[in-house]
Amino acid sequence: MTDTQPANGQARRAFWLKHLHQWHWISSAICLIGMLLFALTGFTLNHAGQIEAKPRVETRTATAPRGLLESLKAARGDTSKDARAPVPPALSVWLSEALGVDASGREAEWQGDELYVALPRPGGDAWVSVALDSGETQYELTTRGWISYLNDLHKGRNTGRAWSLFIDAFALACLVFSITGLFLLKLHAGGRVATWPLVGLGVVVPLLLAILFIH
Secondary structure (H helix, E strand, C coil), X not given: CCCHHXXXXXXXXHHHHHHHHHHHHHHHHHHHHHHHHHHHHHHHHHXXXXXXXXXXXXXXXXXXXXXXXXXXXXXXXXXXXXXXXXXXXXXXXXXXXXXXXXXXXXXXXXXXXXXXXXXXXXXXXXXXXXXXXXXXXXXXXXXXXXXXXHHHHHHCCCCHHHHHHHHHHHHHHHHHHHHHHHHHXXXXXXXXXXXXXXXXXXXXXXXXXXXXXXX
């Protein structure tokens, strides 16, 4: 009986070590690029005031055909009120052909005699306006460089549904990586005296900084 119990304990330890190591390295492989990206952009966001961005503005103009203008006025309905609705397919096609602008799936806003479409994006901004009386169409694109683009990816700003799902999956993988790492620390702590003091330090330092220096 005495020999069986240590053997069972070693078997359980070997089982947990094997599976924890497996989940730990799999989650670390999944998180690798994302963690590097979020660590880098965490630094650039923390020093946003010291890292200057030089916006570049590009403007394009065109004139919408009369038939399209009539269809836009009809789509609006009551011209005495402002309205919001998805960008009409005909306008989306014309913007793509005339200005190289992808407005599909966006929201159009009728303001007086003007149709306005906001086109926010990571690392910049854009918009297009169509004058419903003359057809004069103006598109303006502002870009602030790669650092601003990566910072917006970090924040999930104007990145769309696909990137939002990626962030959720990345966060889940990070949780698996961290939790399996914690259990591995527990299993190896017996031979590493500094394990729990270092874990405690990782908890206490940010807590003290938040209490003492963040107001």
